[in-house]
Amino acid sequence: MTGQRSDAYRDDRAHVFHSWSAQRTLDPVVIEGGLGATFWDEAGTRYLDFSSQLVNLNLGHQHPRVVAAIQEQAAKLCTVAPTFGNAARSEAARLIAEAAPGDLQHVFFTNGGTEANEHAIRMARGTTGRHKILAAYRSYHGATTGSITLTGDPRRWANEPAMPGVVRFFGPYPYRSPFHAESPEQETERALQHLDEVFTMEGPQTIAAVILEPVVGTNGILVPPPGYLAGVRALCDRHGALLIADEVMSGFGRCGEWFAVDHWDVVPDLVTFAKGVNSGYVPLGGVILGPRVYETFADRPFPGGLTYSGHPLACAAAVATIEVMREERIPERVRDLGERVVRPRLEKLRDRHPSVGEIRGLGLFWAIELVRSQETREMLVPYNAAGPAAKPMADVIAACKARGVWPFTHFNRIHVVPPLIISEEDLLQGIDAIDDALEAADAHATA
Template sequence: MLVLENNNVTTEQVKEFDKKYNLHSWSVQGTLNPMVIEKAEGIYFWDSEGKKYFDMSSQLVNINVGHGNKKIIEAIKKQADKMAFMGPGYAIDVRSMLAKKVIEKAPDNMGKVFFTLGGSDSNENAIKIAKMFTGRNKIFSRYRSYHGASYGAANLTGEPRRYTCEPGISGFVKFFDPYIYRAGIEFESEEDASKYYVDKLREQLIYEGAENVAAIFLETVTGSNGVIIPPKGYLKGVREICDEFGILMVCDEVMAGWGRTGKWFACENFGVKPDIITFAKGITCGYIPFGGVIVDKKIAEYFDNNMLMCGLTYNAHPMGCAAGIATLEVYEEENLIENSRKMGKVLGELLEDIKEKHPSVGDVRYIGLFSAVELVKDKNTREALVPYGKDPDKIMSRVIGMLKEKGFSTYHHENNIMIAPPLIIKEDELREAMSIFDRVMCFVDEYIKRTI
């Protein structure tokens, strides 16, 4: 079968050339057997053999509006015809209008936005902005976090993907987030857990010299590391600490922003207003690489009289801006923020049923259409299905493979399986997809019985 008819390339050649010439991220190259994808539309994509898959992770939690949205595609085409590129020093219509729209959607303390090409870029520039504004040199971030793979963003990152960038940059300090399921402490309430972790953070700041700390970076809702939702009062507690010591609160909303949690920005769920928000993914939903850093009005005003030492050749790229405007209009016209909340409730109910039914499902966490399922060997002890950082039998990969065989596409990180479908998903589609997930969890249950 011809995949690229104009070039007369067969499916077999596509796979051959891919393995021969492409380097795939986070992979041992010799073990790869990449699936050849032919088309994608809505919440589905099809492989070269015509098999259809539910895209239940929105690819990398970025295809919020689904595949093949005509409005966004047309906006990109129109901008390409009009002006494919113009340097960041010039004012152009799409650049101005997208900035205005972003600030209008952001919390009301926000003043300006610096556009980037993605999440790593956004966090890199947020680090610089925080240091420039405060004149301080230390940056706090959490262990169970992923903020990007470029050098500065990797130093923010707390999980093992940061290791190749170590020994790293001086001044980056890690602290633990409230992962209550694995805390090993029986808290009386969420508020009690929040107080414990906030008090520990405050103590650590004092020992590090709070007067030297520029910013505390945190994913508003931890993403790839298991959709860890902050307990009641936690983010407000962090906000109070930041106010006490003059530290900037930076919320990484690369995954959680743009409707994923049922709000424009995830911080709105918790009643906090950060000083800086970083974003990417859902602003253009992967149709064009794009991201940004939104700053509080006081930070924006500071740079009225002080140089902003940030720069990218493709800052506020016209094609990305055009795609961003169209994407925000799609969210509004199709009521996708509301649908995220509505379908999120259905997803939550389905996940709770799965947790109750399957011995292998230790915990389910969800907010809007942002969720993860944590697999365990024993619900009582909460022993993880595979040891942290190890999976000698490749059981997690096998689970993901079985899901994919049955038409349910997603990915895992450690013992957590991500479930984050496009925000356009309908209830019947969601129920059909989750019935596949339910059936595959029976395999995990049986695997545990055989091996324990």
């Protein structure tokens, strides 16, 4: 934005401390409004929201049913302590439990995903009497002390040392296989063998849980090869550990199912959620508990809690969100768009651009991995690139925005993660804009 800066911009620069940022380098866009899959800044420039903000805006901006539910609840009761019962909280818990996989029937509410993972770890340790947690590289589980320790990407580094007891393992990534696998089946076999060896070397009797994203989100939209999640479930059962599925990003329709694990008929012991449960209109997250964990705390207190656990405004938004998703068959719609529209369109894009190494995803949860060479698979920018080394991706991002699309990017990838209510026309328009923008990446690639 040029010329006179607005009061909102000046106050932001004078007083707001932003996350994950060097403060003096920031030049934030001030957002004025949004509707559906589009938002606009205070200068009136409009963008297709291909990031769903932070992959949370599943029902898009300003969905009238969700806004009305918040307004109605605010007029009735804005807040109540978690020790009390409340209709909005009770109904939200019932609807979430009905959508949950298998026999998970109880919900502990938090304010977001990072707190959900913190409490899931506490539940697992309390249930098993063990202290170690196995967590994957190429993962993100949140930014508070425990969940940033669980996280496998570079955001963890500056926060170490943090919570003790976390042990890292490699999950499957067929395109860049850490196991030198030559097929998805081999990747599954070798990844499970590796995880089993980690159990053995760490002492199974010390391991409380394995935590993983069923479809890895920010760190690559890595869809597990066939049999992997079922194999992890079997390893946890064999060694007496719990399985925690972090569905904060992949849940509530994003992958074309209520929860991503439903694609593989795997039932975790604990599922953590946030983001899409109410599109982030009011902060909300939680943990869905299976019977083993619930029974542990049925007759002895659970040592955890939050002032705003199950906040009525947030829960009212969740109720409206789930009702809309049911009535409009959002998961089924997303599954159809992913296979009928996104996959074939991205396959054509891959064939056109020498900078595209792989496309992968489910539903409306896709990654375009950019490379300098399709043959060597060298990343377009180095892992965790910053400064001049990151310029090729910065050029692609700028080209997307110049074409009216606000992208979600991480390292050498563009993620296609628009709101689940996006029209087919806008979805194609956004992919076409990315297609054009990839010429900036092609300039750094070998044909």
